[in-house]
Amino acid sequence: MTARVLVVDDILPNVKLLEAKLSGEYFDVITATSGTEGLEKARSQTPDIVLLDVMMPGMDGFEVCEHLKNDPATAHIPVVMVTALTDATDRVRGLEAGADDFLSKPVNDVALMARVRSLVRLKMTVDEWRIRENTATQLGVMQGKGTFMAESPEKARVLVIEDKPFESEKFVETLKRDDDDIMAVRNGEQGIALGHINDFDIIIVSLNLASEDGLRLCSHLRSNERTRAVPILMIGEETDMPRIAQGLEIGAHDYILRPVDRNELLARVRTQIRRKRYQDRLRNNYEQSLSMALTDSLTGLFNRRYLMVHLEKLLKKNVEARKTMCVMTLDIDHFKKINDSYGHGVGDEVLKTFSERTAQRLRGFDLVTRMGGEEFVVILPDINHDMAVQVAERLRKGIGDTLFKVSAPEGEIPVTVSIGAVLIQGEDITVEEALRRSDDELYRAKEGGRNRCYFAGEGLITKDAAAAS
Numbered sequence: 001m002t003a004r005v006l007v008v009d010d011i012l013p014n015v016k017l018l019e020a021k022l023s024g025e026y027f028d029v030i031t032a033t034s035g036t037e038g039l040e041k042a043r044s045q046t047p048d049i050v051l052l053d054v055m056m057p058g059m060d061g062f063e064v065c066e067h068l069k070n071d072p073a074t075a076h077i078p079v080v081m082v083t084a085l086t087d088a089t090d091r092v093r094g095l096e097a098g099a100d101d102f103l104s105k106p107v108n109d110v111a112l113m114a115r116v117r118s119l120v121r122l123k124m125t126v127d128e129w130r131i132r133e134n135t136a137t138q139l140g141v142m143q144g145k146g147t148f149m150a151e152s153p154e155k156a157r158v159l160v161i162e163d164k165p166f167e168s169e170k171f172v173e174t175l176k177r178d179d180d181d182i183m184a185v186r187n188g189e190q191g192i193a194l195g196h197i198n199d200f201d202i203i204i205v206s207l208n209l210a211s212e213d214g215l216r217l218c219s220h221l222r223s224n225e226r227t228r229a230v231p232i233l234m235i236g237e238e239t240d241m242p243r244i245a246q247g248l249e250i251g252a253h254d255y256i257l258r259p260v261d262r263n264e265l266l267a268r269v270r271t272q273i274r275r276k277r278y279q280d281r282l283r284n285n286y287e288q289s290l291s292m293a294l295t296d297s298l299t300g301l302f303n304r305r306y307l308m309v310h311l312e313k314l315l316k317k318n319v320e321a322r323k324t325m326c327v328m329t330l331d332i333d334h335f336k337k338i339n340d341s342y343g344h345g346v347g348d349e350v351l352k353t354f355s356e357r358t359a360q361r362l363r364g365f366d367l368v369t370r371m372g373g374e375e376f377v378v379i380l381p382d383i384n385h386d387m388a389v390q391v392a393e394r395l396r397k398g399i400g401d402t403l404f405k406v407s408a409p410e411g412e413i414p415v416t417v418s419i420g421a422v423l424i425q426g427e428d429i430t431v432e433e434a435l436r437r438s439d440d441e442l443y444r445a446k447e448g449g450r451n452r453c454y455f456a457g458e459g460l461i462t463k464d465a466a467a468a469s
Contacts, residue, residue: 002323002382003120004028006047008038008064009082010056018051018082018107025113035059039067042074046320048120054083054094062097069098075147076126078119082107088261095267098149101254114245122253122275124382128365129282131313148278153178153270156201160184161191161217162235163209167260171204174262175269188217195227201273203227205252207236207243215243215250222251229279231272235260296370298348299355307369307377311431314367314381319428326380326388328421329438330358330395333450335374338415342408349406350415354399361398362391377435385423389461392419392453396462400451416451418442423455 005027009015012033019029030045032038035056042050050068054061061081068074080101081094091102101115158175162168163186172182183198185191187209195203203221207214218234221227234247234255244255253275254268294306302310311327318325332338332354339347351374358368358376367379378395380388396417403412420441424434441454448454452462 002026002028002384003048003116004030004045004321005116006030006032006038006041006045006050008032008035008050008056008061009053010034011053014053014105021109021112022116027116035061035064038064039074042068042077043071046317047077048123049078049080049116051116052079052081052099054081054085054090062093065094065097065099069147069149072147075149076123076130078123080115080119088264092261092263092267095264095271098271100271108241110245111241114248118248118253124365126275126279126282128381129279129286131317132286132310133282134313148274151274151277151281153273153277154180156180156269156273157198158182158269159191159194159198159200159203161186161188161204161209161214162206163187163211164206167206167235170260170262171265174265177266178270188212188214188220191217192220192224195221195224195230200227200230201276202231202233202269204233204235204269207234207240207247208258215247218247218252219250229276231276233268233272299351299370301355301359301376302367302369304369304371307367307371307379308431310367311379311434314379315424315429315431315434318381318424319426321382322426323382324384324423324425326378326383326391326421326423327434327438328378328380328392328395328419329371329435329442330376330378331418331442331446332374333416333418333446338413342406342413346406346408346413350404350413353404354415354417357398358395361394377438388421388423389453389455392421392455392461395419396451396453418445418450419453420445421453421455 005022007015007018007029010033015031015033019031022029030041030047032041036059038052052061052064065079068077068079078100079098080103081099082103082105084105086104094102100119103112156178158180160168160171160182162171168184172184175182183194185194205214205218218232221232231253234244234252235258236244236255237258253272256265256268294302296303314325335347338350362368362378365381369377371377380391396419400416404415405412420438422434422437422441437456441456445452445454448460452460455461
C-alpha cells in the first residue's frame with residue numbers, strides 16, 4: 001500500500017528518525033518543523049495521514065489538530081499524535097480534538113506501522129465516498145454537508161465482549177454517559193450471535209478472553225456480512241502490542257490498553273461512532289439520491305453520465321496526489337451474435353452476469369460502469385502497474401473461464417471479453433483523452449483476436465488467451 005505521510009515535529013532528529021522508519025516501509029514522507037508549516041503542507045500536499053508532535057512552540061499539536069479537523073479540506077485526514085506525554089488527560093484532549101490515536105515516545109515501531117496502514121485503509125474508503133458525494137452534488141442530486149466531527153456520538157448501539165465482570169461493568173457504566181444502548185456478553189459465541197441480528201455502531205472486544213482467542217474473534221466479526229463494516233475497538237495489555245498490530249491489519253479500527261481510563265475509552269468510542277455515522281450517512285444519501293439518475297437500470301452499475309463527472313474528479317485527485325490510476329475499457333466479444341442467436345432476453349442475462357462477475361473481482365473503492373450496449377469502463381485508483389495487470393487478467397479469466405447460465409436451450413454459453421487499458425501516472429489529461437487511450441487499446445485487443453488484454457505502451461499482456469474467431 002502506498003501512502004503519503006506528513007510528519008510534523010519541531011525537533012529535527014525526531015523528524016529524521018520517523019522519516020527513515022517510514023521511508024524504509026516505502027511510504028512517501030513529507031516533513032514540517034512547525035504547526036504553521038504543517039497546516040500549510042496538509043492543505044497543499046494532500047497527505048494520507050499526519051503524524052503530529054504535541055509539544056511544539058507557537059502552535060502546539062492540539063491546536064494544529066483542531067485546525068485540521070475544522071477545515072473541510074483537511075478534516076478527513078487521519079491524525080496520529082506522537083508525544084512524550086503519557087498522562088491519560090493529554091490522550092483524551094488529543095482524541096477530543098479529533099486525533100485518531102495518541103502514540104507515546106519512544107514510538108513502538110510495530111504499533112506505528114500497523115496504525116499508519118490501518119488508518120490509510122480507512123481513509124481510502126472514506127475518500128471514495130467523499131468523491132462520490134462531490135460528484136452527486138455537482139450533478140445536482142444531493143447536497144454535501146459537514147464532516148465526521150459534526151456527527152453525534154450519542155445513543156449508539158454498543159456490543160461489549162469481555163469475560164471479566166468488573167471490567168465489563170466499568171465499560172457499560174462509562175458508555176451510559178452518552179445514553180448508549182449497550183449489550184454486554186462474556187464470550188465470542190454470544191457476541192457473534194448478537195452480531196447476526198443487531199446493527200451495532202461499535203463492538204468492543206477483549207483480546208484477553210480466558211477461553212478463546214480474542215484476535216480470532218475480531219477476524220470472524222470482520223468477515224461476517226452483518227458486522228463487516230462495524231468499528232472494532234480492541235482491549236489489551238501492553239504485552240499484546242504484536243497481537244494488536246495483527247488486529248489492525250485484519251481490520252480492527254482502534255485499541256486501548258489496560259488499565260482502561262474511562263475518559264479515554266469514551267473518547268475513542270465517540271471517535272469511531274462519529275466516523276461510522278458519517279460514512280453511513282454518505283453512503284445512504286448517495287445511494288438513495290443516485291440510484292435512479294445515475295445507474296443503469298438493467299445491471300445496476302453506474303452509467304455514462306456518472307462516469308464522465310466522477311472520472312474528471314478522480315483524474316484531478318490523481319494529479320494532486322501524484323499517484324497512478326488505471327482506466328480499462330471492456331467489451332463483450334461477439335455480443336451481437338449472442339442477441340441474434342438467443343434473443344435479447346438472453347443478451348440481458350449475459351449483461352447482468354457479466355456485471356456481477358466484474359464487480360466481484362474489484363476492490364471496494366474501484367469503479368465499474370456501463371457505457372452502453374456491451375461496453376463497460378473500470379477505474380482503478382491508486383494502483384501500480386503489476387497490480388493493474390493482475391486485475392485485468394483476473395477480470396478476463398473471471399468472465400471467460402466459466403460458462404454463463406442463461407435461459408437458452410443449451411442452459412450455459414461461453415462468453416469472453418476484450419480489455420484495453422491505460423495507466424495514468426499523475427498526468428493532467430482530460431476524461432475524453434483517458435477514455436480514448438483505453439478505447440484504442442480495446443480496438444487492438446479485438447483486432448488481435450479478442451479475449452485479450454492490451455495496455456497502452458506495452459501491448460498484449462495476456463499470457464494464455466486463445467483466439468476467438
